[in-house]
Amino acid sequence: MKKIIIMLLVLAPLSVFAQKFGHVDSQAIMQGMPEFIQARGEVEAQTKKYEDELQAMQQELQRKSEEYEKNSSTMNETKRQETETELQTMYQRIQQTFQDNQQALTKMQQEKLQPITNKLINAIKNVGDAGGYVYIMDMAAGIPYISQTLSKDVTADVKAELSKLK
Secondary structure (H helix, E strand, O other), rough: OOOHHHHHHHHHHHHHOOOEEEEHHHHHHHOHHHHHHHHHHHHHHHHHHHHHHHHHHHHHHHHHHHHHHHHHHOHHHHHHHHHHHHHHHHHHHHHHHHHHHHHHHHHHHHHHHHHHHHHHHHHHHHHHHHEEEEEEEEEHHHOOOOOOOOOOEEEHHHHHHHHEEE
């Protein structure tokens, strides 16, 4: 019985070394995916559209505010209050538009990136299954150290798998 226990204790550490570990740079892979490049371009175009829209609204507010400042002394009280209310309403509309645009961009990014992320994850899983890996760690997750001797960089394998998944 002692011999079996001693043999298990001696062989147990060796079985750990027999396991395969891999690491991948998912960020580098995703940056090179045509789908990601297209999605990023669409999001950037929408961002530019929203920025231009907000800038036009702010310029309109600025113009009306300057006009009010010039003419406020000659306005009657009713007109002054109407103009102030209008300016306040424009300002609130700008703030609401900004918030709505931010939410729309976040939603758009999620909708565009989710299928791309899923495709990348499936490719990593396929490489892990095919290669018999115990773990494939993502370097983009901020892992401070990965042993290059105990862990294989499978980034190229995942890229190859992605080309098969198209």
